[in-house]
Amino acid sequence: MVLDRPDAQLIGLSRQGDREAFAGLVTRYQQKVFTVALRLLQDREEARDVTQEAFIRAYRNLSRFHTGAAFSPWICAIAVNLARDCWRRRQREPGPFPGDDGDGSLPDVPDDRYSPEKIWAAKEKRQAVQRAVAALPWDYRVTVTLRHFQNMSYEEIARSLGLPLNTVKTRLRRGRLMLQKELAPWLAGEEGNG
Secondary structure (H helix, E strand, O other): OHHHOOHHHHHHHHHOOOHHHHHHHHHHHHHHHHHHHHHHHOOHHHHHHHHHHHHHHHHHOHHHOOOOOOHHHHHHHHHHHHHHHHHHHHHHOOOOOOOOOOOOOOOOOOOOOOOHHHHHHHHHHHHHHHHHHHHOOHHHHHHHHHHHHOOOOHHHHHHHHOOOHHHHHHHHHHHHHHHHHHHHHHHHHHHHHO
């Protein structure tokens, strides 16, 4: 079965024109790429478009992919670049922020173990974090998203974005400080209630 094969083999077969092999890569990484795009853009439709375009571009540019490199950071880098372009286009167009009316929020999964108050508090916290991350300047939003929501290592982020490792560390540190500052009033209220 195609999905049982390692990435390197699927990439090799894809380079030879095997569309089923590339479909295996899409299946393997589609959710990860979509999640990155959704976290960056806060809009499901745009995230779907970015995900689709990222895989189209990856397929067209497989000859540029360095043999032996990991596919995941490469496809995520393509998605980040496309998301940045989409975000820039959106900044030029007037209109409401996509996440404000609930369009961009991630689905809530009810958990019967918690009271309605705890579920509501968790939802508020999640939304506060999503808004704070969405408010970060683009470069910080990307590094924070890749590190904390995609669990990529500093090295993977540096390779994906073509940045020096120290730049990634600096952006993460500054992004975290911005998030702390943005979430401080909310966290202060949380401590008073808890």
